[in-house]
Amino acid sequence: MITLHHCPQTRSMRTLWLLNELGVPFQLRTYPFDRTLRSPAFLNLSPAGRVPALEIDGARMFETGAITEYLCERFSPDGLGTRPGSPNRMQWLVWVHFSETLSQHTAALTQQHVALREDHMRSPIVMKLEAARLGKCYAALEARLATPDENREYLLSSGFSAADISVGQAVYMSRHFATLDDFPATADWYARITARDSFAASLPNDDGIYDRDFYAPWPLE
Incomplete structure (x- = not known):
């Protein structure tokens, strides 16, 4: 079983998109982007209090790049991933x-x-x-x-x-x-x-971080 711990419009969207593309079964647990990520329970999943955190077959992973490499090696080594030694x-x-x-x-x-x-x-x-x-x-x-x-x-x-x-x-x-x-x-x-x-399928509904499409560098709008 795979469980992805996710906040909309954060790096965990990357893992959500990948899981959707892989087509493997998974559960999604969504959190607000707030101090919930600093709770002892969440820090047990991700010690820096960041998303994504991934539970897979009883093990826990954090760090987006590591999760991407692992999921591709396991589920799509010659499709979404590339094997060691391959030209790409x-x-x-x-x-x-x-x-x-x-x-x-x-x-x-x-x-x-x-x-x-x-x-x-x-x-x-x-x-x-x-x-x-x-x-x-x-x-x-x-x-x-x-x-x-x-x-x-x-x-x-x-x-x-x-x-x-x-x-x-x-x-x-x-x-x-x-x-x-x-x-x-x-x-x-x-x-x-x-x-x-x-x-x-990885996009947020109405609960993302941003309240506008574009933020000008300066002056502020």
């Missing part, structure tokens, strides 16, 4: 973990725009820097997806994989703070992967 293995690992680079900048912006409720608590410098860093991440994606000698539809030449899920979910979050307007290949890729039913 290096790039699969790079992009699965690149999602965390995107996510750390988005987390900093979420803190500035959402968690800090008073304008005087926020830093315009941090907000502008982190939004610019998201642009650098988009440029890396654009370079990968706009390779001139290939019509690359996904991050790997072998097709859709958990790398697209991992980075795609990170882009879903980062688009609240930096648009894809200057990155056409990335925008096309993002539209392609988010048209999948497994992505739609």
Whole structure:
């Protein structure tokens, strides 16, 4: 049995999307993004008080990249995952973990725009820097997806994989703070992967973190 402990519009959405794509049975436990994650019961699942936390066959896992690697190795080693030694293995690992680079900048912006409720608590410098860093991440994606000698539809030449899920979910979050307007290949890729039913099934209802589609770096709207 698999149980995913999840907060909407957080990194655990990445694991939810992957589980939906894998088509394996699982239970979903959803939490508010608040001090519930600091309770002794939850800290027993995830010692840093973060999501996702995953229970599987009596064992417990945390850390998104580790969960992604394990689930792919177990349930889809030649589909959503790649086996050690396969030609795409290096790039699969790079992009699965690149999602965390995107996510750390988005987390900093979420803190500035959402968690800090008073304008005087926020830093315009941090907000502008982190939004610019998201642009650098988009440029890396654009370079990968706009390779001139290939019509690359996904991050790997072998097709859709958990790398697209991992980075795609990170882009879903980062688009609240930096648009894809200057990155056409990335925008096309993002539209392609988010048209999948497994992505739609991972979206929140009305209980996500964000109350708007886009937060301008500064001045605040």
